[in-house]
Amino acid sequence: MSRCVDLEAKSDASPGVEVAEFRVERLPDGNVKLVSLSPRVQRVLSTVGLDDPAALLVWDVNNVNSAVAHLNNAAAANPNAVAPAWLGGRGAFPITSSEFMQAVATSVGAQGGGVIGNALIAPNTYQQYANVQVFMYSLGQDPLMSSLPASVLPLARNFSMGDHTAQTTGSPDPVLAPPPPGVTAIQ
Numbered sequence: 001m002s003r004c005v006d007l008e009a010k011s012d013a014s015p016g017v018e019v020a021e022f023r024v025e026r027l028p029d030g031n032v033k034l035v036s037l038s039p040r041v042q043r044v045l046s047t048v049g050l051d052d053p054a055a056l057l058v059w060d061v062n063n064v065n066s067a068v069a070h071l072n073n074a075a076a077a078n079p080n081a082v083a084p085a086w087l088g089g090r091g092a093f094p095i096t097s098s099e100f101m102q103a104v105a106t107s108v109g110a111q112g113g114g115v116i117g118n119a120l121i122a123p124n125t126y127q128q129y130a131n132v133q134v135f136m137y138s139l140g141q142d143p144l145m146s147s148l149p150a151s152v153l154p155l156a157r158n159f160s161m162g163d164h165t166a167q168t169t170g171s172p173d174p175v176l177a178p179p180p181p182g183v184t185a186i187q
Helices: 039-045 061-077 097-109 126-139
Strands: 002-008 017-026 032-035 054-059 156-161 169-172
Touching: 017 039, 032 054, 054 097, 054 126, 061 097, 097 126, 126 156
Parallel strands: none
Antiparallel strands: 002 017, 017 032, 032 169, 054 156, 156 169
């Protein structure tokens, strides 16, 4: 079971805190179920359906930690390394795993209806959901992401939340892997 956290800055300018929004439970059939939902997540998921699905990123935290270590080590070896804009606009390394997951979720969520925590992209129209899928595919082609060794992949798995009768259950909806460098995706 994994847990989603929402990193929110408090209005009193204190550092961000982790606020549990939901937990993700893997089901025997390969689907996932959201449990321990916050009221905010419950409201958002009440609008989810086949025509307006939510996207759920289930992070492989071990792979994310390894990927971030790889990126930080590569950046340390290159004094001119600059983090891409989608990585939160900081422009500098080192980065943390939390920063990385939040940056990916925020960038992906901007294509849809928004992001809750570092994993749930909702509410979406069908077009926004398609935009989310296309953006995740293109993110895989980003030079930073394509520099990651295969041993740290996948960083996350995508699930589609779209069943009106079970809005908290998601089905696997894999994003196609980008083609290797030099290979044309469409011929």
